[in-house]
């Protein structure tokens with residue numbers, strides 16, 4: 460049954476917040492996450508010999524792994540910054556597992572510190588809510604974004620995902636009500652997650668369709684809320700994980716696929732890279748889609764879920780709408796529980812920690828630590844991350860030992 | 861910064877040496893697109909063909925005809941520098957020759973844009989640079 464030699468032994472996750480009470484530098488947040496996840500896994504700090512961090516690390520944009528090793532006082536046999544946007548969390552998990560499998564390191568921390576950083580004393584205004592820069596790093600001379608996309612009026616992420624949705628609606632067809640159902644059931648799942656920003660704020664399909672259209676055809680309630688937060692995992696050898704207090708979660712299969720940056724240049728904007736990533740992950744794990752007890756899929760927008768269900772192979776292309784209509788995605792009684800933490804649509808999107816939230820969701824379920832949203836059976840799960848404009852995707856098969 | 865701002869703050873491209881022929885042709889109302897002798901048309905211009913990595917491609921004039929492959933209407937101003945234009949339609953246009961490119965859709969109301977709509981290139985001069993837009997094609 461797939462890869463057996465690396466496992467997730469512990470996690471920590473902070474509740475996403477729009478404006479946290481206390482600003483914190485990313486390395487300060489990384490240190491707090493590290494202390495929490497080491498304690499959760501029942502490890503000694505000296506056992507850690509690998510560090511992976513999701514960018515950005517504000518205090519050290521260059522040399523980030525070494526800056527972090529120095530700050531945490533960890534001698535690393537493996538250090539890496541992963542730059543895969545929303546797929547960063549899942550991408551870090553397989554890199555950590557692979558490093559352990561080949562014997563480069565024994566125990567690695569996967570860190571996604573996304574705190575609200577303090578502002579220097581002379582700065583006007585002080586910290587504000589989380590906002591991604593409008594041009595997403597594309598405003599440098601020579602970038603195709605600066606030459607063609609941005610002058611055309613294509614900025615930020617939402618309009619790109621909206622274009623994929625418009626194309627999907629015209630080519631395959633899906634009712635706005637069906638996409639809205641995804642947002643509604645994610646919100647429902649958030650009701651079982653005390654850390655979700657939208658817990659106890661249920662919505663209806665009518666609410667989604669009545670919310671303002673931000674970029675046609677996407678409504679406000681189909682779009683994630685950017686937040687601050689943080690999350691971390693401890694990944695180690697299966698043998699070492701077995702001696703910890705938590706049920707080890709084996710990283711049984713993984714796959715990654717990267718094809719483009721901006722959606723404009725996607726080889727096919729309706730056939731997303733997760734197809735190849737998921738195919739590899741399932742093959743590596745020696746299992747199949749029907750065997751999954753739950754799935755946790757990157758949900759920056761409702762359309763992302765529709766495309767991912769199809770392209771990860773859970774239904775034929777073009778049948779995602781029918782799949783969503785036929786299945787109940789809720790944790791309490793749903794026949795196909797998806798994103799039992801509420802997804803990022805329900806929980807809030809704390810940068811790369813939002814991408815990692817899907818792995819944390821699965822780990823909590825498999826370890827039996829999901830509280831009131833615990834599923835009766837959670838031994839085998841699919842998780843994935845989506846970065847860029849449907850551009851870079853990582854799929855994981857996670858399995859309780 | 862890889863962009864310059866127009867007098868009213870719009871983001872304008874700064875052509876690179878490699879991309880300059882595209883913008884020079886646009887200023888003359890022509891759509892010039894890279895063409896590889898083995899793999900045909902591609903866009904955007906790259907130092908080497910993205911199919912074969914050959915460097916022996918040349919510029920060819922495309923018809924300027926295409927259709928809306930996908931579009932959205934920005935109703936909130938995702939780029940604050942273009943907030944004065946909202947709502948506006950932005951699309952990925954598939955050229956008759958095959959490659960796709962991003963473009964504002966002009967010449968019709970934002971609610972009239974459809975996927976599959978036939979469009980043709982229009983050229984908008986703004987302070988020394990020409991941007992390629994697309995408008996609905998008659999017939």
Ligand SMILES: [Zn+2]
Pocket residue numbers: 896897898899900909910911912913914
């Ligand atoms: Zn070629």
